[in-house]
Amino acid sequence: MNEIASSSAGQRGPADHDIRDQIVAAANKHFGHFGYAKTTVSDLAKAIGFSKAYIYKFFDSKQAIGEAICSQCLGTVLASVHTSVAEGKSATDKFRRLFQTLVARTSELFFNDRQLYEVAAYSSSEGWQSSRNYEEQIRGILLEILREGRESGEFERKTPLDETARAIFLVMQPFVKPLLLQHNLDLIDEAPKEIAGLVLRSLAP
Amino acid sequence: MNEIASSSAGQRGPADHDIRDQIVAAANKHFGHFGYAKTTVSDLAKAIGFSKAYIYKFFDSKQAIGEAICSQCLGTVLASVHTSVAEGKSATDKFRRLFQTLVARTSELFFNDRQLYEVAAYSSSEGWQSSRNYEEQIRGILLEILREGRESGEFERKTPLDETARAIFLVMQPFVKPLLLQHNLDLIDEAPKEIAGLVLRSLAP
Numbered sequence: 017m018n019e020i021a022s023s024s025a026g027q028r029g030p031a032d033h034d035i036r037d038q039i040v041a042a043a044n045k046h047f048g049h050f051g052y053a054k055t056t057v058s059d060l061a062k063a064i065g066f067s068k069a070y071i072y073k074f075f076d077s078k079q080a081i082g083e084a085i086c087s088q089c090l091g092t093v094l095a096s097v098h099t100s101v102a103e104g105k106s107a108t109d110k111f112r113r114l115f116q117t118l119v120a121r122t123s124e125l126f127f128n129d130r131q132l133y134e135v136a137a138y139s140s141s142e143g144w145q146s147s148r149n150y151e152e153q154i155r156g157i158l159l160e161i162l163r164e165g166r167e168s169g170e171f172e173r174k175t176p177l178d179e180t181a182r183a184i185f186l187v188m189q190p191f192v193k194p195l196l197l198q199h200n201l202d203l204i205d206e207a208p209k210e211i212a213g214l215v216l217r218s219l220a221p
Numbered sequence: 222m223n224e225i226a227s228s229s230a231g232q233r234g235p236a237d238h239d240i241r242d243q244i245v246a247a248a249n250k251h252f253g254h255f256g257y258a259k260t261t262v263s264d265l266a267k268a269i270g271f272s273k274a275y276i277y278k279f280f281d282s283k284q285a286i287g288e289a290i291c292s293q294c295l296g297t298v299l300a301s302v303h304t305s306v307a308e309g310k311s312a313t314d315k316f317r318r319l320f321q322t323l324v325a326r327t328s329e330l331f332f333n334d335r336q337l338y339e340v341a342a343y344s345s346s347e348g349w350q351s352s353r354n355y356e357e358q359i360r361g362i363l364l365e366i367l368r369e370g371r372e373s374g375e376f377e378r379k380t381p382l383d384e385t386a387r388a389i390f391l392v393m394q395p396f397v398k399p400l401l402l403q404h405n406l407d408l409i410d411e412a413p414k415e416i417a418g419l420v421l422r423s424l425a426p
Binding site: 141172175179180182183184186187189190193195196199203207210211213214215217218219220 | 346377380384385387388389391392394395398400401404408412415416418419420422423424425
């Protein structure tokens with residue numbers, strides 16, 4: 017968790033400081049009640065019982081706190097993805113697991129923790145570092161699956177690997193990006209399966 | 222144009238009435254200046270110089286006027302699509318034209334007529350009849366291209382036709398639906414080509 021947190025932008029001081037975790041936990045709760053947009057650093061300071069200056073010793077802005085929350089939350093999604101993909105029996109199976117787990121975890125976030133979801137969607141629309149890291153990691157997992165499938169002969173090798181990876185990432189987006197998923201919630205049962213089917217047909221050798 | 226207008230929801234009286242066209246034209250201009258959400262039927266009535274009651278003789282709500290504008294605007298996009306697809310030399314070529322024209326026309330709308338674009342995006346997010354008709358027509362064109370490609374042997378026939386059509390429509394969405402396109406504007410040069418490539422690989426026999 018500390019590794020993820022320390023990679024976030026706008027943080028100050030030692031990464032594993034207890035106070036940092038306290039601020040993030042309190043902010044998480046506060047954003048959960050009042051929303052990210054409506055909360056100021058002053059509100060947070062009052063709620064936690066710290067001075068604003070003290071909070072600024074650890075984070076250089078509200079966004080930096082938002083990024084830390086986002087990284088934690090997206091880190092949890094990624095951990096599920098890693099576990100599920102690792103259990104895949106083939107590149108094909110791994111791809112299905114990647115997509116399925118991403119959709120399941122992201123929609124769970126939407127239904128069970130709406131305010132946190134909104135921080136994630138905001139982060140994505142503003143191109144925060146936490147969101148970019150997240151997407152970079154998903155791209156990395158996808159690329160690894162594609163390489164494995166090309167080596168094992170499951171997937172075609174004619175199309176340049178980076179083009180294949182980019183196009184697949186794009187077609188997954190509407191169900192993976194928090195900002196877009198909310199427009200597709202009535203489709204999450206069937207659509208990801210059918211899109212995965214289309215992608216796998218496109219990968220046939 | 223009248224056929225399109227008369228198929229819209231919430232309209233009253235004869236479809237080809239001049240007054241109806243006048244109201245739509247004036248509303249279009251008014252929404253263009255002040256936005257759809259901020260304009261009331263009273264504002265429109267004042268601006269046009271008609272009584273509110275007179276406007277209600279032709280449209281049963283502001284939404285009905287919005288739908289008429291939307292149908293006109295989306296009808297123009299569809300007309301371009303039909304022309305371009307008709308010039309396609311094969312099902313493959315037709316599919317590329319369908320996608321390319323949709324992206325080009327929809328993004329033009331965004332850049333050249335933002336307020337109109339916003340009525341279209343609103344319509345799409347609210348599931349208005351005008352938007353549903355539009356999507357239905359795109360689905361219809363897609364289905365026809367798929368049938369042609371299956372008959373000519375360009376496309377595979379193993380996957381059920383309706384599943385293929387649904388999945389392709391889904392992957393086109395982020396660049397075709399006004400509501401989603403605005404999140405992808407920095408990708409409109411390359412991404413639609415690469416997605417079309419992926420779709421066509423998935424269709425290979």
